[in-house]
Amino acid sequence: xxxxxxxxxxxxxxxxxxxxxxxxxxxxxIGTFITIPGxxxxxxxxxxxxxxxxxxxxxxxxxxxxxxxxxxxxxxIGPYITASIVLNLLQFxxxxxxxxxxxxxxxxxxxxxxxxxxxxxxxxxEGLGLYFTYKSYLLAPLTYGAGKVLGIFLxxxxxxxxxxLLTWLGDKITEHGVGNGISMIVFFGIIAGLPTxxxxxxxxxxxxxxxxxxxxxxxxxxxxxxTGVVFVQKAERRIPVNYAKRVVGRKMYGGQSTHIPIKLxxxxxxxxxxxxxxxxxxxxxxxxxxxxxxxxxxxxxxYNIFTATSNSAWYYLLIYAVIYTALIILFTFIYTLxxxxxxxxxxxxxxxxxxxxxxxxxKNTSDYIQGVLNRITTAGSxxxxxxxxLPIILQAFTxxxxxxxxxxxxxxxxxxxxxxxxxxxxxxxxxYSGFLG
Numbered sequence: 001x002x003x004x005x006x007x008x009x010x011x012x013x014x015x016x017x018x019x020x021x022x023x024x025x026x027x028x029x030i031g032t033f034i035t036i037p038g039x040x041x042x043x044x045x046x047x048x049x050x051x052x053x054x055x056x057x058x059x060x061x062x063x064x065x066x067x068x069x070x071x072x073x074x075x076x077i078g079p080y081i082t083a084s085i086v087l088n089l090l091q092f093x094x095x096x097x098x099x100x101x102x103x104x105x106x107x108x109x110x111x112x113x114x115x116x117x118x119x120x121x122x123x124x125x126e127g128l129g130l131y132f133t134y135k136s137y138l139l140a141p142l143t144y145g146a147g148k149v150l151g152i153f154l155x156x157x158x159x160x161x162x163x164x165l166l167t168w169l170g171d172k173i174t175e176h177g178v179g180n181g182i183s184m185i186v187f188f189g190i191i192a193g194l195p196t197x198x199x200x201x202x203x204x205x206x207x208x209x210x211x212x213x214x215x216x217x218x219x220x221x222x223x224x225x226x227t228g229v230v231f232v233q234k235a236e237r238r239i240p241v242n243y244a245k246r247v248v249g250r251k252m253y254g255g256q257s258t259h260i261p262i263k264l265x266x267x268x269x270x271x272x273x274x275x276x277x278x279x280x281x282x283x284x285x286x287x288x289x290x291x292x293x294x295x296x297x298x299x300x301x302x303y304n305i306f307t308a309t310s311n312s313a314w315y316y317l318l319i320y321a322v323i324y325t326a327l328i329i330l331f332t333f334i335y336t337l338x339x340x341x342x343x344x345x346x347x348x349x350x351x352x353x354x355x356x357x358x359x360x361x362x363k364n365t366s367d368y369i370q371g372v373l374n375r376i377t378t379a380g381s382x383x384x385x386x387x388x389x390l391p392i393i394l395q396a397f398t399x400x401x402x403x404x405x406x407x408x409x410x411x412x413x414x415x416x417x418x419x420x421x422x423x424x425x426x427x428x429x430x431x432y433s434g435f436l437g
Contacts, residue, residue, distance in 0.1 A: 129284030
């Protein structure tokens with residue numbers, strides 16, 4: 001490991017990428033402490049910091065504590081993720097967007113531009129929801145008369161600018177740094193909260209013999225979850241492929257055997273982030289159209305479900321867990337659909353004289369690959385959902401907010417493996433042995 005780290009920093013190109021990524025992430029961390037102008041910081045520190053739970057707690061963890069401080073980065077990259085999902089889904093129903101997706105680099109640039117426009121729209125909607133929820137934290141001069149207009153403007157423009165800046169920073173990491181920029185920002189936000197979590201763990205261990213037993217159980221559970229996540233992230237199904245011999249000119253090609261690797265967690269951690277983003281929207285929309293303090297009937301039930309916390313009734317938490325599970329599974333299939341195209345793989349195999357043993361070329365091959373992909377994706381999505389909802393189920397019976405143990409560990413391990421693989425590839429390409437080799 002030490003030798004691998006030494007080799008990594010000895011390569012100028014990799015060293016520059018790592019330092020660039022660290023610099024961008026430090027800018028993100030500084031931004032989490034810049035409060036939206038016009039807010040009463042004392043009231044925020046006294047009330048909001050201890051009040052975040054449920055979906056707000058998860059958003060706060062991912063944002064590196066920015067949400068509990070009502071920072072300009074409070075919404076993190078949520079609007080961008082939502083915009084990406086919506087635009088990807090629209091490709092199924094709008095032919096022009098589907099054509100753009102197939103036009104290569106130029107098409108991707110246009111889609112990226114549309115995604116950023118849509119990000120601003122979603123940031124405005126989410127920002128309005130946060131304004132109506134937390135407008136009581138504004139300073140008195142910004143809550144009435146002409147000052148109220150200024151208060152709304154400052155609140156919204158700060159959040160929209162913060163989201164746009166985070167999206168831009170993420171793009172720069174992807175282009176000039178290491179790893180996926182959006183994933184790295186989420187990863188670093190969670191890392192920033194580790195000291196607080198470790199302090200809470202230490203407090204449990206120091207509360208007597210029972211506390212030590214609970215601490216030991218948490219550590220064992222933590223190791224088990226990390227081991228399971230690593231196993232699932234690295235596991236893959238290899239579909240064997242043979243190539244027929246063919247003569248081109250005076251040379252003979254083909255005749256070798258290879259395989260198509262289909263990973264168990266093809267979509268990685270993105271479905272989890274997508275689902276978390278969508279779970280926050282119903283409560284935001286409801287807060288936009290009505291006063292949440294005076295809700296009753298159906299809409300009160302809906303609002304209670306999507307804002308369920310450790311203090312909520314157990315049935316609200318369980319309904320929340322069911323919806324969350326369904327979204328994770330749905331987004332896993334959708335995201336995998338964009339990554340792997342069985343028809344395209346089958347056509348490429350046919351063009352190059354490749355075939356899966358015992359399967360006819362063409363449609364039979366694509367159907368076989370699709371069947372394998374469906375089974376693998378189902379198993380991967382169920383595992384992803386179980387890890388994510390386990391803390392929520394435990395909250396329903398223990399009344400303890402422990403959202404960090406599931407979602408955050410899953411994101412941390414997945415992004416860390418993705419990052420190591422990225423660095424590994426760059427090192428191996430320069431004839432160095434990497435971390436995983």
